[in-house]
Amino acid sequence: MKIVVLTKAAVPLSSAIRIDPKTGTLIREGVPLTVNIWDRDAVEFALRLKDRYGGEVIALSMAPPSGIPALESLIGMGVDRAILASDRAFAGADTWATAHVLAKTIEKYIPDYDLVVAGEETIDSTTAHIGAQTASWLGVPYIYYVYDAEVKGRTLVVRRFLEDEGVDEVYEVDMPAVISVLKGSQIPREVRLSRKLNAREYIQVVSNKELGLDPECVGLRGSPTLVAGMAPATYPPRKKVVIQGEPSEVVKKLVEILKSEGVV
Amino acid sequence: MPCRLWPPINKEDYRGVWVYLEREGDRLKDVGLELLGKARDLAQKLGGVEVAGVLVAGGEDLAREAIYHGADKVVIIDNPDLKIYTPAEYAEAIARVVQKYRPEIFLIGATKRGRELAAYIANTLATGITADCTALEIDPKTRDLLQIRPTFGGTQLATIRTPQRRPQMASVRPGVFPKPPRDPSRTGEIIVEKVEITKRRTRLVSIEKRLEKDIADLPPVESSDIVVAGGRGLGTAEGFKLLVELAKLLNGTVGASLMAVRAGWVPHTRQIGQTGKTIRPKLYIAVGISGAIQHLMGITEAKMIIAINPDPHAPIMENADYAVVGDYKQIIPMLIEELKRLKNQS
Ligand SMILES: Cc1cc2nc3c(=O)[nH]c(=O)nc-3n(C[C@H](O)[C@H](O)[C@H](O)COP(=O)(O)OP(=O)(O)OC[C@H]3O[C@@H](n4cnc5c(N)ncnc54)[C@H](O)[C@@H]3O)c2cc1C
Ligand SMILES: Nc1ncnc2c1ncn2[C@@H]1O[C@H](COP(=O)(O)O)[C@@H](O)[C@H]1O
Numbered sequence: 001m002k003i004v005v006l007t008k009a010a011v012p013l014s015s016a017i018r019i020d021p022k023t024g025t026l027i028r029e030g031v032p033l034t035v036n037i038w039d040r041d042a043v044e045f046a047l048r049l050k051d052r053y054g055g056e057v058i059a060l061s062m063a064p065p066s067g068i069p070a071l072e073s074l075i076g077m078g079v080d081r082a083i084l085a086s087d088r089a090f091a092g093a094d095t096w097a098t099a100h101v102l103a104k105t106i107e108k109y110i111p112d113y114d115l116v117v118a119g120e121e122t123i124d125s126t127t128a129h130i131g132a133q134t135a136s137w138l139g140v141p142y143i144y145y146v147y148d149a150e151v152k153g154r155t156l157v158v159r160r161f162l163e164d165e166g167v168d169e170v171y172e173v174d175m176p177a178v179i180s181v182l183k184g185s186q187i188p189r190e191v192r193l194s195r196k197l198n199a200r201e202y203i204q205v206v207s208n209k210e211l212g213l214d215p216e217c218v219g220l221r222g223s224p225t226l227v228a229g230m231a232p233a234t235y236p237p238r239k240k241v242v243i244q245g246e247p248s249e250v251v252k253k254l255v256e257i258l259k260s261e262g263v264v
Numbered sequence: 265m266p267c268r269l270w271p272p273i274n275k276e277d278y279r280g281v282w283v284y285l286e287r288e289g290d291r292l293k294d295v296g297l298e299l300l301g302k303a304r305d306l307a308q309k310l311g312g313v314e315v316a317g318v319l320v321a322g323g324e325d326l327a328r329e330a331i332y333h334g335a336d337k338v339v340i341i342d343n344p345d346l347k348i349y350t351p352a353e354y355a356e357a358i359a360r361v362v363q364k365y366r367p368e369i370f371l372i373g374a375t376k377r378g379r380e381l382a383a384y385i386a387n388t389l390a391t392g393i394t395a396d397c398t399a400l401e402i403d404p405k406t407r408d409l410l411q412i413r414p415t416f417g418g419t420q421l422a423t424i425r426t427p428q429r430r431p432q433m434a435s436v437r438p439g440v441f442p443k444p445p446r447d448p449s450r451t452g453e454i455i456v457e458k459v460e461i462t463k464r465r466t467r468l469v470s471i472e473k474r475l476e477k478d479i480a481d482l483p484p485v486e487s488s489d490i491v492v493a494g495g496r497g498l499g500t501a502e503g504f505k506l507l508v509e510l511a512k513l514l515n516g517t518v519g520a521s522l523m524a525v526r527a528g529w530v531p532h533t534r535q536i537g538q539t540g541k542t543i544r545p546k547l548y549i550a551v552g553i554s555g556a557i558q559h560l561m562g563i564t565e566a567k568m569i570i571a572i573n574p575d576p577h578a579p580i581m582e583n584a585d586y587a588v589v590g591d592y593k594q595i596i597p598m599l600i601e602e603l604k605r606l607k608n609q610s
Pocket of ligand 2: 005006007008009034038039042060061063076081095098102111117120121122125126127128129130131
């Protein structure tokens with residue numbers, strides 16, 4: 001099985017997000033990009049399929065060169081090789097333009113893929129668009145929120161969970177296909193330092209010189225959506241009454257408040 | 265010259281505000297009705313254009329329900345192959361109908377299935393889409409939809425446009441807009457469209473309700489008037505038992521911050537915030553939650569917020585109506601005792 005895993009080198013959850021007050025853009029300096037946490041579920045899922053059925057797992061990412069360490073850590077997890085689609089022309093892409101580059105990279109460099117595995121969403125964009133858009137670009141079926149799968153000939157039998165309806169569903173999907181992996185559903189394996197040491201050798205960087213995409217259809221210019229404004233989020237005013245003192249006094253006041261609000 | 269894969273179109277050819285009406289079995293999900301309410305508001309700002317809903321394989325009773333909630337028209341996609349939901353096939357069929365009627369705006373509820381469908385539909389229509397909008401406005405000059413969504417971890421609100429393409433697409437989480445009142449005197453048009461799909465490549469094999477053991481069978485956070493939420497400051501899963509007890513006494517439910525979910529104390533269906541649920545309870549009690557901006561985003565529409573935290577400078581204290589400075593381990597058990605005493609009196 002040839003499996004492509006889409007992974008984003010994202011701003012990690014733990015880092016304090018800082019905004020340039022002048023431009024309203026994210027300050028990336030000094031913020032090391034790491035693999036989007038939910039993509040580690042996707043990588044683990046792909047590696048488990050490979051453990052069972054054999055084949056190859058290829059990580060694919062569109063990112064600036066600062067995304068390389070993230071891919072190195074995936075090689076350390078056991079991914080066979082990685083492709084980084086990286087070009088100044090790709091900067092500022094919306095999800096349409098990002099999926100465009102990812103799909104064209106797959107078609108050119110991994111045309112014989114059986115399965116594309118994405119994470120459920122990214123921690124810094126949280127759109128969950130890219131999986132479906134990549135499927136649309138590739139013209140293949142797709143399914144989200146998968147936590148288990150089995151190969152039966154040319155179909156993949158997947159189990160998935162819909163959190164908001166509380167249901168488990170089993171689907172058969174014809175391959176090639178795109179799936180996204182339910183976040184938190186896998187226990188990602190450790191990064192092995194021995195593999196990570198020469199990881200760079202397994203990472204291929206491709207630019208738009210190789211991909212040859214119309215520069216009008218990638219990056220900021222190739223994005224049908226446009227960020228027209230950015231403003232700090234503001235919240236409605238609150239009363240801000242401070243209550244402190246002996247716990248028994250505090251509780252008395254709390255009960256009064258609950259009573260006057262008709263809660264008790 | 266813009267990208268030739270999505271060349272500019274004649275925007276005059278596109279009119280009306282459309283909404284995807286998601287079904288759950290034999291009923292409509294609330295989010296579709298909520299969006300009809302918002303669609304009416306947008307349609308009025310666009311000079312009184314039509315509001316319509318798209319329903320896949322649903323009965324006329326459901327279409328009428330949508331009309332009672334604000335639709336002028338409902339298109340039912342009638343294809344026996346589409347009785348059962350599968351993403352690729354549904355997305356293709358919906359895109360076909362939208363392509364035929366050419367609305368200027370198409371809104372989708374960001375349920376799990378909605379999020380799965382939305383971006384594929386947008387790609388099929390070669391248009392842009394913005395996920396999880398929290399506000400939608402109209403720029404009267406250009407008729408552009410201003411798609412407002414939190415970004416950069418919720419610290420900023422981005423305003424996004426799709427200036428050159430139609431329809432303009434946006435998804436919106438359930439509960440963000442209020443559900444309009446049901447008015448059974450409203451009338452509208454119901455159209456049945458036979459839509460073919462190219463090829464079936466996904467098949468449902470089975471579906472079953474998961475009997476997940478959620479904490480103490482409490483109602484979901486999005487449908488409770490009173491939510492008692494806990495964060496990392498609770499320190500242990502035991503701490504949550506106190507919150508469950510308090511929530512039950514108040515006839516409410518229990519919610520959590522991301523950190524409490526990651527600690528494994530609560531299932532992530534109860535997470536409040538940017539990557540969790542947006543809620544609008546009458547009362548929100550935040551216990552051991554610092555009030556990171558991503559968390560606050562989920563509770564901006566709470567009528568009242570009470571925070572309990574020993575740190576008077578925690579951001580939640582600045583964003584509360586009542587900021588209780590103290591240790592929950594002392595306050596909550598005493599509060600529970602007091603409430604029990606009151607209950608026994610009455
Ligand atoms: C893109 C992105 C999305 C995110 N989405 C969400 C989201 O949807 N929801 C969410 O919640 N977070 C989200 N986060 C995480 C968020 O930034 C915070 O990390 C998180 O909300 C903090 O959780 P907490 O308040 O429980 O923990 P902490 O920040 O560690 O706060 C614990 C609090 O408990 C208090 N405390 C300690 N002891 C006691 C005691 N005995 N009694 C009472 N109080 C006590 C402390 O003073 C402190 O204020 C997101 C982050 C990012 C970057
Ligand atoms: N720049 C990127 N490069 C590679 N994969 C990506 C990129 N952005 C998003 N993805 C994939 O798409 C999934 C959904 O991302 P998003 O639509 O940003 O929430 C992620 O979990 C990744 O698997």
